[in-house]
Amino acid sequence: MSTFRTATHRKQLQAVGATDDNTVIERFHGKIPEREEYQRLKNHWLKPGDTLVIYDLEALGGKRSARQELQYYREHDIHVKIVNIPTTTIDHLDNPEISNMILDTVISTLDYVISHEIERTKKHQTQGVDRIRDKPAWNNYGRPQIQLPANYDEVMQRWTRGDITAAAAMGLTGLSRTTFYRLAHQYKNGGIGV
Structure with a gap:
């Protein structure tokens, strides 16, 4: 799948092997299941041994969905080239294990980034709660308690x-x-x- 918005993207995609006759262009939005062209490409066109070229990792959605999509391609022996991650665009036809190792590294990096973001979010939430705990705003913090009806x-x-x-x-x-x-x-x- 190739997604491009400018002539520059098109040239960059062509530089790593994408051609106009095998390029799918789809308006980008984050929800992978709702992307009909992408689903057709993934589930019907791509076969083991094929190469998928995308311009940007965001074409696969957010970090979590991109990680799932990359894992799917890894498990189905579909090579992925991501133009803005140059190490993924190098052809390793003589040794496909190198391509798999690079894709594994990208997946591991996404795992790290996702877990780091979760930890950072929890830390910021805890700090926010700690800041208001001793203030009058604490009495109004959280969901209001349900008042039982008289009956x-x-x-x-x-x-x-x-x-x-x-x-x-x-x-x-x-x-x-x-x-x-x-x-x-x-x-x-x-x-x-x-």
């Missing part, structure tokens, strides 16, 4: 006896399905007393 105990007793359905109990209490069942579980286990 909750009566309705729950009727529901647990089987006098009314869960749907009727939800309607009488005004609780959403998820909230109703979460509170019902606590109610049955003695976690909620009204």
Whole structure:
């Protein structure tokens, strides 16, 4: 698959073996499953031993989906050349193991970047929580606690006896399905007393 927006991209793709007759051009958006041309290319055209040339790793979506796509191609013996990662564009026809090793390195690098971003995000979240913990804003932090309706105990007793359905109990209490069942579980286990 080749995606290009300018003549420069086209020339760069051609320099590593892409030709106009075997180029798929698709408007880029991040959701891989919704990309019809890409899915056709991946699932019907590419066969083991073929080479996929893309201009940019982002053509395979975000980091996580790009990692999954590269892993798929690695497992299906499809070589991938990424123009803006020059080491992937070198032909190793005499030794395909080198191409596989380079692709494995790209996948490992993506694994590292993804895990590093997750750690950094968690660290920033923890720091943000720690900063407001001793401030008045802490009292309003998080999801507000659910206020039980005045008729909750009566309705729950009727529901647990089987006098009314869960749907009727939800309607009488005004609780959403998820909230109703979460509170019902606590109610049955003695976690909620009204």
